[in-house]
Amino acid sequence: MGRAFEFRKERKFKRWAKMAVQFTRLGKEIAIAVKEGGPHLESNSRLRTAVQNGKAVNMPKDRIEAAIKRASEKDSKGYEEHVYEGYGPHGVPILIETATDNTNRTVANIRSYFAKAGGSLGKTGSLDFIFQRKSIFRFAAGEELDVEELELELIDGGLEELYIEEDEEGNDVVVVQTSFEDFGNMQKLLEEKGIDVKSAKLERINLSNTEVSEEASAEVMKLVDKIEEDDDVQAVYHNMV
CATH class of the missing domain: 3.30.70.980 (YebC, transcriptional regulation domain)
Incomplete structure (x- = not known):
């Protein structure tokens, strides 16, 4: 009983530590986005993406709003x-x-x-x-989603690859990959199609x-x-x- 409790306690601590690091990094991404394009989600696609990624890892709403407000202040530090x-x-x-x-x-x-x-x-x-920068979008693979049809529809957004992977909870997730330059095009196309993107990132893919x-x-x-x-x-x- 004692060992099991300590093991669960350690795992819980590690999850909290991981979340704290994620929140700090997303807070910086939000700050950079605000400095570049202002505090309004409607007109700042990078900020919209950062907030979206924050929600995907359960970053508290008040923490997201505080990060935006803090970055909007004139004397706030930039990164x-x-x-x-x-x-x-x-x-x-x-x-x-x-x-x-x-x-x-x-x-x-x-x-x-x-x-x-x-x-x-x-x-x-x-x-x-060795490392090539790619745009990676992830969203839930619902039962009603026709992956083959979606693949054809996303070609105009610069689609390079589309596949299914499992998240940490075992749920199917659609992964869409485009070139670095097509990030904005694909983001706009997915928004127009009403797809609830869980994360949108620029990642390095090793060749x-x-x-x-x-x-x-x-x-x-x-x-x-x-x-x-x-x-x-x-x-x-x-x-x-």
Whole structure:
């Protein structure tokens, strides 16, 4: 009984910690969107997307509204977005997206993580041949949804790929992929069709894989976990299998 309770308690704590990180990152995305296009959802598609993604992970409504209000204030701090690329242990490529109010701090931290793990930070663009930026939309696959028909209808929005995956709760989710440039076109088309998109993101898709041993994988993931703990980091990608 005692062990089971402690295990459930630990799992609950980890879920809370994960949610806290997600909320912080989405709060930054909301702030960036407000600074770029203003606080009104109707006229700011990036803000609309950020709020949409917040709702998808159960970010409280009052927290979303507070983030928008805070970013709308004249003296609120802004964030700069930067991408860092390098090679971790065993030559595994790692790409990091950040949003920061202090670039010097961020790059110093990222360089330190790589150095301590026996890796190295590279030049921006050095991993473009491995990671390609794509627009990824996800929404529930209802029983009435005709996937084949929808696939034809979304071609005008720049559809590259459409497939079904399962979410953490075992529910079927439709995944729509387009090029980075077609994000706005597909977002508009899905809105016009009345599709309730749960998340809309620009993600990095790896074009090749690096195979490593189980022991090597553990070393790389230790570095990835360390990077993900940094408050300035928004997303981390690797191509390890």
